[in-house]
Amino acid sequence: MKELDDIAIRIAGANGDGIETSGEVLARVLKSAGYNIFAYRSYQSIIRGGHVWYQVRFGSRELHSFKDKADILIAINQDAIDNQIDHLSNDAVIIYDSKKMSIDKYKDRKIRFLDIPMLDISIENGGDPVLRNIVGIGAALRLCNVDISYLNDYITKRFSKKGETVVNNNISCAREGYSRATPLFNVKADPKVKDLYLINGNEALALGAFAANCRFYAAYPMTPASSILHWFAANADKGIVVKQTEDEIAAINAAIGAASAGARAMCGTSGGGFSLMVEALGLAGMIEVPLVVVESQRAGPSTGLPTKTEQGDLLFVAHASQGDFPRVVMSPRSVREGFYMGAQAFNLAEKYQCPVIILLDLYYSEHMRTISIDNLDIKIERGKLIKEKSYNGRFKRYSLEEDGISYRSIPGTPGLEFVAPSDEHDEYGNLISDYYAGIDQYVELRRKMHEKRMRKIDTMIKQENIFKPEIEKEGDIYLVTFGSTTESAREAIIEFEKQSSYKIGLISFPYLLPLDKDKTRDMLKDKNLIDVECNYSGQLAQLIAANTGVVIKDSIRKYDGEAMTEQYIIDRLNQIVKR
Amino acid sequence: MIQELQFSYRSDQKPVFCPGCGDFGVTAAVIKALTDLKIPRHNVVVVTGIGCSSSIAHQFATYGIHSLHGRLLPVAMGVKLANPKLTVIGAGGDGDGYGIGLNHLIHTARRNFDLTYIVMNNEIYGLTVGQYSPTSLKGMKTKSSPYGAVDNPVNPIALAITAGATYVARGFSGDIPHLAELIKNGILHKGFALIDVFSPCVTFNNYNTYDWFRERIYKLDSSNHNPKDISKALEKALEFPNNGIDRIPIGLFYEADRPTYEEEDITVSKMSVSEADKPSRELIEEILSRYR
Ligand code: SF4
Numbered sequence: 001m002k003e004l005d006d007i008a009i010r011i012a013g014a015n016g017d018g019i020e021t022s023g024e025v026l027a028r029v030l031k032s033a034g035y036n037i038f039a040y041r042s043y044q045s046i047i048r049g050g051h052v053w054y055q056v057r058f059g060s061r062e063l064h065s066f067k068d069k070a071d072i073l074i075a076i077n078q079d080a081i082d083n084q085i086d087h088l089s090n091d092a093v094i095i096y097d098s099k100k101m102s103i104d105k106y107k108d109r110k111i112r113f114l115d116i117p118m119l120d121i122s123i124e125n126g127g128d129p130v131l132r133n134i135v136g137i138g139a140a141l142r143l144c145n146v147d148i149s150y151l152n153d154y155i156t157k158r159f160s161k162k163g164e165t166v167v168n169n170n171i172s173c174a175r176e177g178y179s180r181a182t183p184l185f186n187v188k189a190d191p192k193v194k195d196l197y198l199i200n201g202n203e204a205l206a207l208g209a210f211a212a213n214c215r216f217y218a219a220y221p222m223t224p225a226s227s228i229l230h231w232f233a234a235n236a237d238k239g240i241v242v243k244q245t246e247d248e249i250a251a252i253n254a255a256i257g258a259a260s261a262g263a264r265a266m267c268g269t270s271g272g273g274f275s276l277m278v279e280a281l282g283l284a285g286m287i288e289v290p291l292v293v294v295e296s297q298r299a300g301p302s303t304g305l306p307t308k309t310e311q312g313d314l315l316f317v318a319h320a321s322q323g324d325f326p327r328v329v330m331s332p333r334s335v336r337e338g339f340y341m342g343a344q345a346f347n348l349a350e351k352y353q354c355p356v357i358i359l360l361d362l363y364y365s366e367h368m369r370t371i372s373i374d375n376l377d378i379k380i381e382r383g384k385l386i387k388e389k390s391y392n393g394r395f396k397r398y399s400l401e402e403d404g405i406s407y408r409s410i411p412g413t414p415g416l417e418f419v420a421p422s423d424e425h426d427e428y429g430n431l432i433s434d435y436y437a438g439i440d441q442y443v444e445l446r447r448k449m450h451e452k453r454m455r456k457i458d459t460m461i462k463q464e465n466i467f468k469p470e471i472e473k474e475g476d477i478y479l480v481t482f483g484s485t486t487e488s489a490r491e492a493i494i495e496f497e498k499q500s501s502y503k504i505g506l507i508s509f510p511y512l513l514p515l516d517k518d519k520t521r522d523m524l525k526d527k528n529l530i531d532v533e534c535n536y537s538g539q540l541a542q543l544i545a546a547n548t549g550v551v552i553k554d555s556i557r558k559y560d561g562e563a564m565t566e567q568y569i570i571d572r573l574n575q576i577v578k579r
Numbered sequence: 580m581i582q583e584l585q586f587s588y589r590s591d592q593k594p595v596f597c598p599g600c601g602d603f604g605v606t607a608a609v610i611k612a613l614t615d616l617k618i619p620r621h622n623v624v625v626v627t628g629i630g631c632s633s634s635i636a637h638q639f640a641t642y643g644i645h646s647l648h649g650r651l652l653p654v655a656m657g658v659k660l661a662n663p664k665l666t667v668i669g670a671g672g673d674g675d676g677y678g679i680g681l682n683h684l685i686h687t688a689r690r691n692f693d694l695t696y697i698v699m700n701n702e703i704y705g706l707t708v709g710q711y712s713p714t715s716l717k718g719m720k721t722k723s724s725p726y727g728a729v730d731n732p733v734n735p736i737a738l739a740i741t742a743g744a745t746y747v748a749r750g751f752s753g754d755i756p757h758l759a760e761l762i763k764n765g766i767l768h769k770g771f772a773l774i775d776v777f778s779p780c781v782t783f784n785n786y787n788t789y790d791w792f793r794e795r796i797y798k799l800d801s802s803n804h805n806p807k808d809i810s811k812a813l814e815k816a817l818e819f820p821n822n823g824i825d826r827i828p829i830g831l832f833y834e835a836d837r838p839t840y841e842e843e844d845i846t847v848s849k850m851s852v853s854e855a856d857k858p859s860r861e862l863i864e865e866i867l868s869r870y871r
Contacts, residue, residue: 197870211863215852216661238862239855241660241846246686250653253646257626257657260644261665262853265657283647373867376860394591410853411642411658411665414585414621419636419643422629431637431645434595 001145001186002091006036006059008067009140011133012084013076016048022133023054024368025154029141030058031198031370033150034189038063040367040563045223045306051079060188064334064491066367068567071185072143074136075101076118085111093184095139095177097132114139114181121176126169134170138177145183148174196370201360201484204335204371205294206231208342209266210240211378214292216258216265218243218251223306224362225268225296248273252280252293259289260420262385262410264346268294271313272303278320281355285325287420288398288406288453290349290383296360299561308561309362311483314539317357318513326352326456329513331359333486336371337510338364343378348464351383352456353408359512361534363563364484387413394418396427400448404455424449457514467511468519475505477528477577480552482509482540485564489532492569499570502577512543521548530576531555534564584640585619592637601778601789602631602699604752606638609668609697611759613641616766623666626655628680630672631706632699632778649680652687655694662853663841666766669696674704677713677733684735688742688771690840695765695772698735699752701780702787709783716821719786735775736816740809740833745770747812747833751796752778753789754829761831770839777829792827795820799830806834 009026013019020041027039035058043052057067069089075081075096085106088094092111096103097118106113116139118132125131134155141151155170199207206217206228217232217240219225232242241258245251251267258265269277274295284291297313299305317329328348332338341358349356384407389395397418399406406427409416423433424446432449436442461467469480472490479489486508493504507523524544531541531552536559541552556572558564588610596602613623623641627633629648636643646654655669676684676698687694703721704710710723714735718727739747746768750758758776765772777792805811812833818824841847 194871197867199870203870207863207866210858210866213855213857215855216657218657235866236845238858238866239846239850239852241844241852243656243660245653246682249650250656250683250686253650253653254657254660256646257644257654257659258661258853259657260654261624261658261661263661263855265661279647280650283650287644376863378857378863380857411624412622412662412853414619417621417640417642419625419639419645421636421645422647423645429643430592431595431634434634435593 001183004185004187005061006057006063007072007144007185007187008055008057008070009072009074010053010055010070010084011074011076011136012051012053012080014048014079015043015050015052017076018130018133019052019054019076022137023056025158026137027056027198027368029150029154030056030146031193032154033146034191034193035059035187036062036190036193036196036370037198038066038367038369040066040363043307051083053080053084058187060190063369064487065566066563068565072140074133074140076133076136077101081106085109093143095136116177116180118177121173125172125176126165128169131169131173134173135177138174139181142178142181143184145186148178193370196372198368198370199335200227200366200368201335201338201364202227202296202366203231204339205332205342205358205360208339209292209346210235211376212264212343212346213380214264214266214346215239216241216255216263218245218254218267219269220245220248220251220273222270222273224298224365225270225294227365228268228294248276249280252277256280256284256289256291259291260410266292266294268296270296270298271300271316274313274317274320282321282323282325283422284355285321285327285453286422288353288408289420290346290353291355292345292349292358293355294358294360296362296365298362299559305561307362309563310535310559310561311361311485311533312535312539312559314359314482314512314535315542317359318543325453326354327513328352328354328356328460328511329359330356330511331483331509332364333483333508333510334371335364335367335369336373339373347379347381348460350385351381352460353383353405354456359483361484384408385410386416389416394428397429398425398449398452399427400452403459404452405459406452461514461516467514468516469507469509469523471523472506472508475503477502477530478505478507479532479569480507480529480540480544481532482512485532485534488564488566489569492566492573495566496570496573500577504573509540515547517547520544521550524548524550529554532564532569534558585621586614586617588613588620588639588641590638590640594638595634596631597782599781600631601701601752601780602635604755604758605632605697605699605776605778606635608750608752608755608758608762609639611755612763612766615759615763618666622664623668624658625668625670626651626658627669628671628675629706630675632670632672633675635670649675649678650683651675652680652683652696656687656692659692659694659841660844660847662851663693663847664851667694668766669694671698673698673700673702673714674712677735681713681733684739685742688739688744688773691743691745691770691837693769693771693839693841695762695774697762697774697776699778700735700775701778701784703780703784705780705783732821734816734819735773736832737813739773740812740816744773745835745837746772748773748831749775749777749829751792751829752776753793757798757829764831768834770837795825795827796829797826799828799832804828804830806831809833
């Protein structure tokens with residue numbers, strides 16, 4: 001038996017083979033066995049056929065990314081072997097079914113094959129072909145020296161509603177698979193895991209938002225943001241208004257309406273839907289409504305690769321909509337951070353009365369991992385929301401305050417009525433776009449009103465002290481990242497430093513806009529930097545250059561639709577340090 | 580003081596409408612309806628889009644959101660769902676509601692939110708200085724249709740009825756008491772109310788003038804119409820010059836009693852989320868425990 005820190009098991013087949021469900025079962029079972037989990041799937045924009053896989057990486061320490069090369073493959077069809085054979089580690093094992101698949105082509109490979117009649121076993125035990133996945137999972141667990149009781153317990157819990165027969169069939173299949181393998185690997189369990197949660201990025205974000213009193217979510221279905229909609233819909237009975245709208249235009253405008261009425265409101269989409277939301281984003285900026293927008297990126301442009309990941313929308317969300325207005329763009333670097341950012345976004349939106357964009361990507365949204373959430377005391381900060389005013393006369397909703405933040409009221413509050421206009425306006429909200437535009441006094445007022453809004457940027461930078469990168473680790477060379485790529489970089493650094501004398505540092509950007517230019521520049525200057533991001537043009541590097549003048553020359557970029565992996569970073573790091 | 584002010588609905592803002600614009604009549608009718616209903620003004624939200632008529636939001640001393648072109652219905656929906664206790668009135672023009680925002684009209688109608696939507700229909704784009712609109716009659720000559728509009732006009736009444744609106748009426752800003760009554764009943768009606776209003780543009784539409792309407796309109800009442808009968812309502816909706824019938828009914832076309840969206844939504848039926856405190860720590864822990 002070989003002792004390992006972590007193992008990646010991949011189950012692969014076609015759409016409709018139950019690959020995703022089986023992968024989740026495997027992840028939950030391994031979590032219950034006391035392992036840290038990082039699970040990710042690859043799929044396509046079709047409902048049947050094609051090639052899909054689900055990888056569960058489990059280990060004795062916290063895992064930050066999925067593995068390029070799996071150690072065990074459960075092959076559900078021939079395609080699975082043919083497509084995956086080059087994506088396996090050197091001493092990998094393939095569990096396959098020789099009655100359905102052939103390995104003749106691969107006889108001279110070092111890879112080991114374990115032949116199990118998975119389909120026959122499933123037919124003997126109830127006849128549902130999906131059960132062959134359980135046979136494979138049973139065998140894989142045995143290979144990893146994991147006790148079968150964890151699988152049996154999970155099956156009993158998960159399928160008991162479906163009746164005893166279903167449970168028994170599943171357990172028999174698991175046992176058949178288990179008995180046909182022998183232990184080859186062993187990973188030490190981690191006692192801390194029992195206190196962790198196994199959750200995916202979108203779920204963590206939605207839960208964090210709800211914990212911070214997000215009570216309104218509007219969306220039009222779009223991968224990879226749809227599971228946020230599903231989460232809210234499933235939890236609507238806890239007091240959340242969830243509206244699936246006719247399009248993303250309606251979704252964001254409805255969220256603006258709800259936020260104007262005083263609810264903590266959010267809408268979510270991917271890049272294509274965000275394109276439709278752009279006009280209303282500016283409305284939120286102009287009428288100073290606290291709005292939270294989630295944008296989970298997929299590979300573009302246009303429809304692009306709907307089931308593949310990218311970080312190609314950073315500059316788009318940073319600049320979207322006409323004119324200048326303050327906005328926050330934040331991007332969680334890990335699922336755990338996603339929970340807290342989901343909560344924090346609402347405080348920022350309400351304190352600074354501006355749109356807050358949470359930028360995710362498919363990889364973040366869809367991977368599931370074990371995380372700790374230790375602090376549940378979510379603070380609610382509503383900023384300058386008032387119930388009465390201290391002066392006579394009409395309420396000045398857009399009063400020219402020094403810090404740029406005017407007092408806000410919500411409908412239902414007597415004496416604080418006002419009209420929120422998308423046109424430029426005076427302190428009361430009266431239009432200055434019609435009669436008055438161009439008249440000296442109003443030219444001046446427009447300037448002041450515009451400066452008032454824009455002043456919120458300086459105010460939030462000063463008050464929050466968060467709008468700068470984080471130097472997570474010092475080194476001879478620094479990887480510079482944002483969003484989910486950060487986790488891959490963390491993992492790459494751990495592995496790289498095992499093989500190299502170079503110390504690799506990590507500078508990551510949880511907040512992309514606004515940026516404290518001076519502090520950011522000070523943190524970046526005079527360092528060897530490598531820009532690491534999942535897009536073609538280096539959008540983070542462009543944003544950094546525009547804000548600080550620091551130009552990052554070296555880069556590691558990926559735009560093939562697959563996530564940034566530790567191995568991809570390590571290979572390129574090696575090339576860069578050799579120069 | 581506040582007590583009295585609660586029921587004074589007119590703002591101190593000078594209207595931007597041209598002298599003679601039909602939107603003056605609509606302003607007066609809305610104020611009359613609110614005055615009759617005595618809804619405290621802080622509980623009223625007027626949501627408008629963009630266009631001459633949408634600036635009507637500034638004529639009222641209520642809460643208001645003067646939003647984007649064509650998007651007032653989704654904004655109004657958001658306000659209503661977050662706080663169903665508010666009286667939410669949408670108001671805008673025909674370009675706003677029947678052109679760029681038509682999609683939202685159909686979906687808002689079928690969901691039957693308790694909203695009142697007033698469309699000031701002048702068959703022209705006024706604010707952009709005179710192009711043909713979705714309700715311009717075929718053949719109408721405008722700056723953007725010098726040879727006559729080729730498009731057939733939208734029939735908002737028929738559209739709203741078939742989409743599922745539960746109160747569909749048409750008024751004329753030349754008859755304020757009649758219009759005010761329609762608006763008042765629209766607000767009282769539980770469900771989505773569309774009130775299409777002929778509101779002449781005296782500056783850019785010299786075809787559909789007050790006189791043009793006066794010559795053709797007649798009122799629907801119990802003697803000539805049953806608004807509970809959907810086929811009759813559709814028949815009346817088709818009475819329009821572009822269908823070869825040179826008379827136009829105004830009044831209540833259709834009225835139905837159906838549960839509102841708010842009554843059927845699992846959350847909105849129970850609470851105003853805009854007033855909710857943050858979920859308890861226990862609840863969050865309970866949800867989290869599912870991921871253990
Ligand atoms: S242009 Fe026409 S619609 Fe606009 S305010 Fe003048 S009369 Fe009214």
